[in-house]
Amino acid sequence: MQGVGIIGWIVIGIAAGFVAEKVMKRDHGLLTNLLVGVVGALLGGFIANNLLHLNFAGWIGSFIVATIGAILLLFLLGLMKKRG
Structure with a gap:
């Protein structure tokens, strides 16, 4: 995420994690949304x-x-969870 800074990473991470959570019909908290969003941004x-x-x-x-x-x-992660 070029040009958005650390606060931008956090805001975009939370928003992206929230949208992904709704699209995938999951129910996570704010911290999990942040982690999923930031790791998703890297991926x-x-x-x-x-x-x-x-x-x-x-x-x-x-x-x-x-x-x-x-x-x-x-x-x-859903695929891995089904296998385990």
């Missing part, structure tokens, strides 16, 4: 930059990438 950023060669900057681009990454993270 989404890695995929966007390294695999798709896309560069998203600013609040909106960061939010989109973080939300997609958070949804993917929750999906993968």
